[in-house]
Amino acid sequence: MFRNILVHIPSERLVRPVIDVAVALTIARRSHLDAVAIGYEAMGNAGLMVEGGGAAVAAVMGADLERARERANAAIAVFEIEAKLAKIAYGIRTFAAIPAEAGKTISALARLYDMTIVLQPDPSKASYDNEIPQQILFNSGGPMLMVPYIHKGPLDAHHVGIAWDGSRLAARALRDAMPFLMGANAVTVIAVNEEAGDASSDQLAAHLGRRGIAARVQRLTTDRGAVQGAILSIAAESSMGLLVMGGYGHSRLQERILGGVTRSMFDCMTVPVLMSH
Numbered sequence: 001m002f003r004n005i006l007v008h009i010p011s012e013r014l015v016r017p018v019i020d021v022a023v024a025l026t027i028a029r030r031s032h033l034d035a036v037a038i039g040y041e042a043m044g045n046a047g048l049m050v051e052g053g054g055a056a057v058a059a060v061m062g063a064d065l066e067r068a069r070e071r072a073n074a075a076i077a078v079f080e081i082e083a084k085l086a087k088i089a090y091g092i093r094t095f096a097a098i099p100a101e102a103g104k105t106i107s108a109l110a111r112l113y114d115m116t117i118v119l120q121p122d123p124s125k126a127s128y129d130n131e132i133p134q135q136i137l138f139n140s141g142g143p144m145l146m147v148p149y150i151h152k153g154p155l156d157a158h159h160v161g162i163a164w165d166g167s168r169l170a171a172r173a174l175r176d177a178m179p180f181l182m183g184a185n186a187v188t189v190i191a192v193n194e195e196a197g198d199a200s201s202d203q204l205a206a207h208l209g210r211r212g213i214a215a216r217v218q219r220l221t222t223d224r225g226a227v228q229g230a231i232l233s234i235a236a237e238s239s240m241g242l243l244v245m246g247g248y249g250h251s252r253l254q255e256r257i258l259g260g261v262t263r264s265m266f267d268c269m270t271v272p273v274l275m276s277h
Contacts, residue, residue, distance in 0.1 A: 001179050002029050006113040008106060008136070009037040009079050010129040011071040013119060017151040019079050021272065022117045023086050024154030029179075032089045034113070036106060037075040039068030039096040040128040068096035099128040103135030110140035115176075117145045120269055133266065137247045143176035143276045144247070148269050155272055156241030159186040162215075163231050166199035169246025173276040174204075177244040180274065181208070187215040190234055192227050194219055228264035235271050247275035 007022035009015050026033040042064050072094035083090040097105060110116040121130035137144050145155075157180045164170050174181075181187055187208065191201035201217045208215045218238075222230045235243055248262045265273060 002114045003031050004112070004114050005029075005031050005033050005117065006110055006115070007033060007035050007079075007117040008119070008129075008132055009035050009075045010119055010127070010132075011037050011039050011075040012127040013122065013125065013129045014149055015075055015078050015119075017147045017149055018117055018119045019082050020153055021145070021147050021151065021155045023082050023088060025117075026088045026090070027086060028154075031114075032091070033083065034091040034093065035076060035079045035083070036093045036095075036109065037072040037079075038102045038106065038129075038132075039070065039072035039094070040102060041065055041068045041096055041098045065096055069094065072096060099131060102128065103131055104139070106132060107135050107139035110136050110142060110144075113142065115143045115145055115274075116140055117147065120146050120148045121266055122149050123267055137275055137277050143173070143274055145272060145274050146266075146269065147272050150270070151272065157184055159188070159238060159240045160184045160242045160244060161188045161190050161231070161235050161238070161240040162204075163243060163245035164189050164191050164201050164204055165194075165246075166197050167246060169248060169277060171199070171246075173244050173246045173274060176276045177242075177274050178211075180242060180244070181213050182211070184213075187213055188234070188238060188240065189215050189217045190231055191217060191219045192230055193221055193224075225260075227261050228268065231261075231265075232268070232270050240271060243269075243271055243273045245273060245275055247277040 005022065005026060007018055022033055076092050076094050080092055116136050118133040118136060121133060133146055160180055162174060189201045189204055194201055205215045205217050218234060220230055
């Protein structure tokens with residue numbers, strides 16, 4: 001029931017969208033909210049050569065570490081002001097790390113929580129904060145609520161859309177989103193280019209009905225490259241406040257990369273999206 005929530009507070013980007021959603025959701029769910037902010041150390045320090053030898057190198061690295069901690073502390077301070085005003089149960093944590101380790105650390109931390117809230121990456125702004133959502137999606141083992149960087153105010157989950165293709169990942173996201181679905185006034189199952197199968201959108205609607213969730217099905221056919229746009233168009237036309245979908249990816253050597261529709265949603269989302277992998 002989302003009683004234990006984690007929110008990532010960016011140290012290099014806007015913090016207001018995720019703070020507003022996280023605090024309001026914590027109040028509504030009577031949850032505990034922990035916030036974590038990361039200050040990023042320069043990756044080039046490992047091979048740093050500075051005139052003056054080891055002492056000079058240590059001084060440069062120490063100064064960079066201190067700046068990273070200051071950025072994390074500044075971000076978490078904004079969150080703490082809002083948390084205190086809202087009188088919620090909360091905790092805070094900050095740490096400094098090189099980008100390669102930051103994702104691993106926060107993903108491991110997220111495994112302890114019912115859900116993790118993150119800010120949508122902004123490809124127009126270079127920031128290591130942009131890498132955190134993908135790391136959490138693939139490595140946390142739990143649902144991730146991604147908030148658009150253009151979002152304002154709390155989460156409106158009165159009308160929830162489910163992007164359904166009958167896959168394991170879609171089913172995982174559906175189960176993870178059940179607290180939202182149970183509390184929604186309207187639920188729409190969005191089936192794009194649906195083929196006949198044992199887990200059809202009609203069967204899903206019947207399954208939800210047994211849980212007391214009245215869901216309607218909306219089907220459409222579109223080009224493969226336009227799936228994400230079609231889903232967001234339905235969401236906008238129906239005034240949906242939350243989308244639920246599986247987070248797809250595939251391996252490339254030792255790296256996990258996003259699938260096509262998931263990547264497009266990361267880049268161009270207009271409503272909050274709950275994803276599970």
